[in-house]
Amino acid sequence: MELNRDVARRGIIGAAVFLLLATVAYIGLAFISTVVFSIFLYYAVRPLYRYLCRLGFPRRLGAFTALVSFGTPFLALIGYTAAIVVFEIENLLESNDIATEAQADITDELDIGSLSVQELQTQLSNVDALPSLETVADMLFDVTGTVSGLFLQLLIIIFAVYYMLVDGPQLVSWFVDTYDDDGLLRTYMTVVDSELSATLFGNIANIFVTGIIAIVSFLGFNLLVPSTIAVPFPVLAGILIGVGTLIPVIGIKLVYLPIVAGIGANAWLVDKPGLIVPVVGLLVFSAIVLDFIPDLFIRAQFSGEKTHSGLLMIAYIVGPSLFGFYGLFLLPILLILGINAITILVPYVLSGESQTPEQSTLSEFS
Structure with a gap:
């Protein structure tokens, strides 16, 4: 009887741990792009971090210096490069008259229900009719939300990489020593x-x-x-x-x-x-x-x-x-x-x- 109670107790704890790990995995999948960029930036910054540590930098100062001097500018360079690619591809498409067909296809895909994207574009292109205050406010909220979301992801990446550099080896050592x-x-x-x-x-x-x-x-x-x-x-x-x-x-x-x-x-x-x-x-x-x-x-x-x-x-x-x-x-x-x-x-x-x-x-x- 005591053995059955022990097995049941272990099963309950195991199920709870499984649910907890499944929840963490679900949250990780929601931020999968942020997780992937954090891993990439960690390996990009780590050689500089290790070099600074060999020079005598404390771990936390070395991680901060590596991120400030290389990590953050590297992310900015990736963003700038992506923007340049989009800009020049648009110019290339326009020069070859491909953009009109692509824009038409996108417009057709976005026409959902009674919402006509073509009509919306026509109305917005009418310079005689100024947008209402409510429309301007909605646009500002959308832009603010997008910028805030990007800034939040950037903060998550930077903090994740920082703690991976500082505490990652200790966490790995604990894991392998335990299991x-x-x-x-x-x-x-x-x-x-x-x-x-x-x-x-x-x-x-x-x-x-x-x-x-x-x-x-x-x-x-x-x-x-x-x-x-x-x-x-x-x-x-x-x-x-x-x-x-x-x-x-x-x-x-x-x-x-x-x-x-x-x-x-x-x-x-x-x-x-x-x-x-x-x-x-x-x-x-x-x-x-x-x-x-x-x-x-x-x-x-x-x-x-x-x-x-x-x-x-x-x-x-x-x-x-x-x-x-x-x-x-x-x-x-x-x-x-x-x-x-x-x-x-x-x-x-x-x-x-x-x-x-x-x-x-x-x-x-x-």
Whole structure:
């Protein structure tokens, strides 16, 4: 009888813990984008934080300094980059008469019930009729709500990263000391941590470094040459160069070769052979500075040690299409968690023995 009461008590406590964890998971899913950006920013800032700690900075001061000097400006750079991409894509669509069709499709999708978006646009475009005070107030409330929501998410990200830097190692140590008798979870978490650090920080650093170099190069090129052979949408082209680094060997070439071919064709059509010289110079510069050097040095310095680059490339491409912008980071995280779960945790589940993970590469099967 006493045993049954003990089992029942444990079952009740277990059910309560399960409900509590399910509630936490539900809240986490509601803020999934914030959680993903916090993880990404943590791995982006951690190298600087550890360097400051080695210099003698206290943990809290080192975390604060790393966030202020790198983390917050990095988030601002991401936001600015996203805004520039949207702006230049809009210009590109307008220049190719695609925006009208896209706008019509969006308008049709938003016509819900008796609400006609087209009629609403017509009314708002009538400059003779000034909006009422109530309309202005609603617009201000909407804008204020959006800004407040973004500011709240930014605060959550900054505080989450701060405490992950300061108290994260202690929390992990407590967890493995309490629940990991044979060291299996410690091995799994160590490998995952190393791969996430190399992948999230390394590949994104590669994107930003290469993209910034490309943007500056294209803008500088446009200042030195006539508009006939200017690089179209230089900021967007530079960002595409950065994103192209996710595809080894050919990714960057898929961007700069069509650009050089296009402006070279313009130089030929205007019958000015002298303009071919700067075009060839841009080709050589892109091949060496934008393509060869980043792929040889930056990728070698910042790349995952075990996760196959082809799988990472697919994750970077598929992630945004499935989850939106934050999918660029979420799907690689899930990929790394899944691969190491298969190589470390599954053998233990099947055989009861821990094994050192050794991931094969595709070249071993050729």
